[in-house]
Amino acid sequence: MAQAADSARLVVGLTGGIGSGKTTVANAFGALGATLIDTDEIARALTAPDGEAMPRIAADFGPGFITQDGAMNRSAMRARVFSDPAAKKRLEDILHPMIRTACQTALQELAGPYALLIVPLLVETGHYLPWCQRVLVVDCDEATQLQRVMQRSGLSRTEALKIIASQATREARLAAADDVIDNSGSPLALPAQVSLLHQRYITAARNL
Structure with a gap:
């Protein structure tokens, strides 16, 4: 991790494309005790x-x-x-x-035992990657992403696609990931994935 952000704690960089569900996932980690730092x-x-x-x-x-x-x-x-x-x-x-x-x-x-550093453009800029011991990507297919962006923001299909195109590709984010949460389906599938990773991060933090 970069000297300017030196900490004895585990830092997990959380990212994902617009509409992937980063906030929902981050809040689930926060409910389990992770410290959230949201850019x-x-x-x-x-x-x-x-x-x-x-x-x-x-x-x-x-x-x-x-x-x-x-x-x-x-x-x-x-x-x-x-x-x-x-x-x-x-x-x-x-x-x-x-x-x-x-x-x-x-x-x-x-x-707390570890922090989630939430950076939507973590992969695109790379600025915060040296601060993170692990990178967690919230992933979903582009069709789901597009639908969520349009419903949430009231954007047209063209506007939503323009934003998606301005970000890293799904493949680039997954290539940078140490851990992945699949948020393509029901929100009911998230708690088990979050809980499993939370326990792994707690263990990793203790071993620093």
Whole structure:
């Protein structure tokens, strides 16, 4: 694990494509006692009203990307970064260092036996891979993924496919995985898979 995030605890990087069910799986681990460090949740806090990133976002992008209550206008920003790679990089340059710092702090303060570091683009960026002793991929087939994204977000098929295409392929994620949870079927199949891996992680954490 990278020195900046040094910890005596086990760190498991959790990832998966949009609509794969990362949040559901992460919450199941959390219910069993894992510490959850979610980069998306950190980003939401940074871009909420009075969030640490908001002054720079307002200065760099202007009032059209700020809601009336002072948060980042997520829909406007999403449309902008998908159509403008330079704007995407500017936003990443603001948010990513802040997210990494927050993750480092959380790992250094980790009290539980192990942490799930939840990074949707773990495979794509590779930035957090050196921090993780194991990589857990939440997997499902693309048809299921597409259906979930459309139902959850109200996106058109074209919009959902564009997001899916912007992420790593299913094959690339599975190639990077040490562990896989299959979430293609019923949610009833998840608890047994989560429980088994939780026990393995507890044992691995004790052996560090």
